[in-house]
Amino acid sequence: MEPDExxxxxxxxxxxxxxxxGDRASSPDMTQTPRPAPRSVDQDAAVDEARLRxxxxxxxLRQMFDEVVxxxxxxxxxxxxxxxxxxxxxxxxx
Amino acid sequence: MIQRTTPDAASEADFKLELVALIPQxxxxxxxxxxxxAAADDLxxxxxxxxxxxRASFQMGTNxxxxxxxxxxxxxxxxxxxxxxxxxxxxEAAERTLVAVDDxxxxxxxxxxxxxxxxxxxxxxxxxxxxxxxxFAYEEAADICGCAVGTVKSxxxxxxxxxxxxxTMGAYDRDGAPAGDAMGAILADAERLSGPR
Numbered sequence: 049m050e051p052d053e054x055x056x057x058x059x060x061x062x063x064x065x066x067x068x069x070g071d072r073a074s075s076p077d078m079t080q081t082p083r084p085a086p087r088s089v090d091q092d093a094a095v096d097e098a099r100l101r102x103x104x105x106x107x108x109l110r111q112m113f114d115e116v117v118x119x120x121x122x123x124x125x126x127x128x129x130x131x132x133x134x135x136x137x138x139x140x141x142x
Numbered sequence: 143m144i145q146r147t148t149p150d151a152a153s154e155a156d157f158k159l160e161l162v163a164l165i166p167q168x169x170x171x172x173x174x175x176x177x178x179x180a181a182a183d184d185l186x187x188x189x190x191x192x193x194x195x196x197r198a199s200f201q202m203g204t205n206x207x208x209x210x211x212x213x214x215x216x217x218x219x220x221x222x223x224x225x226x227x228x229x230x231x232x233x234e235a236a237e238r239t240l241v242a243v244d245d246x247x248x249x250x251x252x253x254x255x256x257x258x259x260x261x262x263x264x265x266x267x268x269x270x271x272x273x274x275x276x277x278f279a280y281e282e283a284a285d286i287c288g289c290a291v292g293t294v295k296s297x298x299x300x301x302x303x304x305x306x307x308x309x310t311m312g313a314y315d316r317d318g319a320p321a322g323d324a325m326g327a328i329l330a331d332a333e334r335l336s337g338p339r
Binding site for chain 1: 165276
């Protein structure tokens with residue numbers, strides 16, 4: 049990767065984030081969002097690369113989370129609820 | 143705060159089933175907040191117990207996932223206040239480890255992301271994981287974190303940028319030498335991982 053593209057990438061990501069945030073929060077009519085005027089090939093490439101990087105991080109983030117989700121539940125957890133049961137259906141004090 | 147609603151055995155069983163089904167997600171959320179796996183499981187266990195004790199105040203049919211995540215988060219911050227020093231030590235350890243990593247293999251990239259996550263302020267980390275991996279809408283994440291939706295959005299956005307900085311430019315590196323191309327390793331796997339889900 050070229051060292052001098054850093055700033056362009058960051059700006060692009062910022063724009064992308066805001067658009068993304070709006071879409072996901074309240075699902076606005078996406079047809080109302082005007083696409084920016086066509087830009088130079090270089091800028092497009094930088095934007096694409098920034099998006100790819102963010103996508104890659106997002107994918108990894110879910111992978112990191114799912115890795116734990118897919119682990120078997122340690123026995124301790126189920127023991128807690130069994131003990132809670134022993135206290136009777138109305139629960140113990142405090 | 144003593145509520146003497148006669149607990150209905152059937153609804154208690156339902157509650158417990160739903161709670162047990164959430165344990166894997168609670169463990170994953172706790173792992174992101176704590177970093178350390180053992181501390182995370184302690185936190186998640188406390189959460190399960192607290193949720194069980196508070197079951198009378200939960201309305202079946204509402205979002206139990208968000209409710210338990212909120213309990214977990216509150217528990218995390220109340221413990222963190224008690225042990226801020228431990229947290230600082232963890233942070234230093236994470237930074238030391240990250241600089242030492244220089245194998246560009248793909249399993250390392252995941253480790254580096256994990257470590258980079260631990261360098262984010264916890265508000266950014268939790269916002270990013272709730273929205274980016276936990277499957278919560280911004281509104282739900284805002285409820286869980288007790289802040290405005292706009293605040294969650296800006297935290298997520300700042301977290302993403304910070305992660306990219308850390309992973310691309312090695313912002314964590316103190317010596318000025320590249321500490322391994324973490325971003326490169328992550329990108330190398332992107333195509334495979336981001337295929338049709």
